[in-house]
Amino acid sequence: MFKFTKPKWDVIKDKKVYETPIFSLHEKKVQPDDGTDAANFYVLNAPEWINVIALTDDNDVVLVEQYRHGVDETTLEIPGGMVDEGEEPIDAAKRELLEETGFESGSWENLGKVSSNPAILSNFTHIFLATHCEKTSPQQTDGHEDIKVHSMPLKEFLNFANEDVVHHSIVLAGVAKFLLKYPNMA
Structure with missing residues (x-):
């Protein structure tokens, strides 16, 4: 089995920016595991x-x-x-x-x-x-x-x-x- 070596980044903030009947857009502020500055990423939350x-x-x-x-x-x-x-x-x-x-x-x-x-x-x-x-x-x-x-x-x-x-x-x-x-x- 493959062993992953990169840890998950910590989510500092998860803000819903927009909602539709199919998905919601979220702005996530995350902290990389290497200690560099936190950054914003955008994610579409959708159903399976x-x-x-x-x-x-x-x-x-x-x-x-x-x-x-x-x-x-x-x-x-x-x-x-x-x-x-x-x-x-x-x-x-x-x-x-x-x-x-x-x-x-x-x-x-x-x-x-x-x-x-x-x-x-x-x-x-x-x-x-x-x-x-x-x-x-x-x-x-x-x-x-x-x-x-x-x-x-x-x-x-x-x-x-x-x-x-x-x-x-x-x-x-x-x-x-x-x-x-x-x-x-x-």
Whole structure:
């Protein structure tokens, strides 16, 4: 096991600067462990997120296509979303898969978690594998979600990830977790 050698810095002050329905911006004054002057850093506190690699019995992966405001582009991703307050990540994964795609699975595996972006985000994204997925209902999107569902062979999706058609970093982290556990699936 890796042994970390850099100690945590002491948080002297944590001030909420701005609040949105999705995250809050915090200004944190921290003291480095080397005794140098304290400095201010900015952190987005966000809820936990989930992503789902959803495979059908034909080894097709269920994907979502949607417009993303941050990059001002339409993206191709695996289903995902926020974990609601009081909800377990696995329950959020099942809910999001059904809402975004209309697919369900009775076979779930936790592939682990990744730091969403540890430089500025406080949360983790939990990655799940759902196998034997079946379309059981229409999409149940909420609010301003405009999602088109796609299903394609896993190898085609992996090629898209390799060719930068799929470029969402957390999706690619999920793909990496999946391939580290199941290298023969590539």
